[in-house]
Amino acid sequence: MCGIAGFTRFHDRVGDENTLATMGEAIRHRGPDADGSYLDERVGLHHRRLAIIDLSEAGNQPMHSACGRYVVIFNGEIYNFLELRQNLTATGYNFQTKTDTEVILAAYATYGEDCLEHLNGMFAIALWDKAESSLFLARDRVGKKPLYYGSRGRDVVFASELKALMAADLIEKKIRLDAVYDFFAYQYVPDPKTIFEDVFKLEPGHYAKIDSKGIEVRQYWDISFDAQDIDETTAVAKLREQITRSTKLRMTSDVPLGAFLSGGVDSGGIVATMAKLSDKPITTCTIGFHEEEFDETSFAQIVADQYNCDHHEFKVGENVVNSLREIVSYFDEPFADPSLVPTYYVCKLARQKVTVALAGDGGDEVFAGYEKYHTYAIENLWRSLVPAFIRNKLAPLVTRALEHVTFRPLRRLATLARALSADPALGFYMTNSQITDRQWQDLATTETKAQLQGYHPSHRSLEMFAKCQSDDPMTCALYTDMKTYLPGDILVKVDRMSMANSLEVRAPLLDFELIEFAARLKTQLKYRSGTKKYILKKAFEPVIPASIRNRKKMGFSPPVDVWLRNELKNLASNELFRADGALQNIFSLSHIQKMWDMHQSGRNDMSNILWPLLIFQLWSDEYFGGNQAEKTTRFSAEQST
Structure with missing residues (x-):
């Protein structure tokens, strides 16, 4: 895992060697093992390396292609690089290293921009073509690795984290007020915005081509939910195969490897799969809380004992006061998912034992695992049973009657009433939102509301819901979360907290081929009569005890x-x-x-x-x-x- 940064110099002298060094120093935590720069008249590239594959100096970046035409810096891992290397060798490419980085160079030289279709991994890539004088930026399909970009006059600057651009004074720190509203609605700033004006995130599944004429951004991958006709028994068998394959791919490492173990189905299933693929005990780490109702360590211990893991745990409590400022400093934008705290500590604990950790991230979004999906299913059932004109009349009355109550079940009823008065798309936004319209109106000053000119943060959620183009609201909800919540919250949290501790985290359940398979399964195989992650639990039934599979999801949120x-x-x-x-x-x-x-x-x-x-x-x-x-x-x- 690494950090990348750079700029174009088509029109102005945006930066020099010192600028690149400053950018690299700001993201040293992402790659403490080595650094390197490339600078010519038209581009500057910098790389910080966390050595995982081929620990020799041959793996250092920037890396030049064998023909000398291309220069690449890259953050991430290409899991199928050995297979790709074999295929590219057959075409005549002469490899000089054993790295996945050189496989990217060879793939681009062979396939051009279509190389992305051949890569299975998590990545942010910046590749300079000397002959065309063009810069190629690309981000992996689901958004595991971050990539920010912005304009500097008529040129472009980019980096893995905003702090690299800020440290080198390459962007103006002018806050977007609509992004502030987004933050309080979602607890993060959704792609492609950032908290700053004129700076953006390259969206997952997108690439950008930059030359002297400007920048062009294109999408190269999306998720299709066209249901396939497959019975449950076959689906479970195929899913087990997919999970085993994706886990095995992510166990390739030249450094110590372990796993996060939360006590839930997803991480427990991954640890069980790893144990069956390994001839030695898996190193596992879990984080708990002193407040018993939030603590899952006892459940994690059940799986750890079952597979004879080398298990470690840590309890978060009063130490949060001394660490919160430091934890927040690793996020370039305001980020308020409370689980950032335990995620930081589990990464810190894991880094003491391993350099790479596998995690269960993605299981909830891909297989409908959150409690909110159950709530949403109930909402949609009521929408189908109660005519719209009745819902629209009753909902405001219920909401007004209960808006000041403090009894939590009644507050939930008020939330349900608000959601029922909306269509499924807006209702799902309300289910996701952390702040109601009334709360924002009370909280924001008159001047703030005037400056926003009627802006509402539901825009991004509604845009993705509509893009799904499915008649099934649950399918649209899953698609929306995979395009917003997953890359904007879950993956940002894991990337920043793991990189703060120079730890690489890999997520087998976010393998794009597994996602494509799961997306095409009927909704009833993911959410069935109140049972969330139905088929995933079936797939893990032989390896995870019922006490783990059937218990209510607690999540990873602190008190x-x-x-x-x-x-x-x-x-x-x-x-x-x-x-x-x-x-x-x-x-x-x-x-x-x-x-x-x-x-x-x-x-x-x-x-x-x-x-x-x-x-x-x-x-x-x-x-x-x-x-x-x-x-x-x-x-x-x-x-x-």
Whole structure:
């Protein structure tokens, strides 16, 4: 795993050797083993290396093709590189190293942009073609590896993380106000936006060609949900084959390898598969909490014992106070998924034992594993039973009657009523959103709302829901999550927290061929009569005990509501009400105070808003510093995505 950065110089002297060195130093944590640069009249490339395959200096980057025409820097792993190497050797390519990096060079020299169709892996690639004077940027199909880009005059700058661009002063740190609204709705800023104006994420499954005329972005892969006619028995057998194949591919490593073990079906199934493919015990790591209702370590121990794993665990508690600022600093944008905390610690624990870890990421999005899918199924059942004119009349009445209640089941009823008054696409956004329209209206200042000019963060979710083009709402929901929540939240969290600890994380359940297979299965094989991940549980039935398969999903989220009343209380109160804080130019401090008082009294759990407010302030401290009241007044309310 590595970090990449660079710029074009078609029109201006965007940077030099010192600029490249500065960019590389900002992302040293992504690749502490080696670094290198390439600079000519038209492009600059820099690479930080975490050595995984071919540990010799021959694997260092930038790497030049045998013909001398191409130069590449690359972050990630190509899992099928041995097969590709064999095929490309047959065409006459003479390999000089044993790396997957050189396989990319050979594939591009042979297939051009179509090389992406041949690559199975996680990657962000920057490849310079000297003959054409063009730069090729590409990101893997599901978005495991990040790639940011922006304009610098008429040229383009890019990097694995925004901090590389900020450290070299290559972008203007001008906050997009619509992205701030997005953040409070989703807890992350969805692709292709970033928190800054004129800087974007290259979307998963896309590539960009850049030359002196400009930049052109194209999509090269998407997910098809055209259902195949396959019976359950055959589907289970094929799924087991797919999981075994994808896990075996990801166990290739020249450094110590292990796995995350959460106590759930996904990671437990991956560990079981690894154990059957390995002739020695698997090193496993799990994170727990002192609050028993959030702790899964006992379930992880069941699987660890069953497969005689070399198992390690760590409990998160009061140490979060001392670590939160550091954890937030690894995210270039505000990011408030609370599981960033345990993810950081499990990566830190794993790195003490291994350099590569396999994880169960993707199982919930691919096979309908979240509780919200069950809620959404109930919503759609009610939509089919209750006429729209009745739902539209009753929903506002129920919502208004229950909007101020503190009893959680009644609050959930109010949320359900709001969702039922909407169509399936908007209803799914409401199911996903962390803040209601009413809460935002109360929280944001009059000036903030005026600057947004009616913008609403549902836009991205509705866009993806419509793009799915299926008559089945659950299918559209899964597609939407795989295009938004998965790359914007889950994979960002894992990438930043693993790279903060110089650890590579691989996800067998996100193999693109496995995703394509699962997508074409009938919805009833993924969600059946309230059973989530139905077929995945069937596939793991012989290797995972029923106590793991059938228990209610807990997730990986810490007790943030408790933390805000205890461990994090002093930190949060100091940050939320600072006179020079970033929050006061966007939000009503009096309303924040009201929410804070309700939360501290125990009358209401307001952590869904207080936590992202705290994260936003800590992020702003890290990337702006100084007097936030002055610096965050420069907003863009541009509506483009």
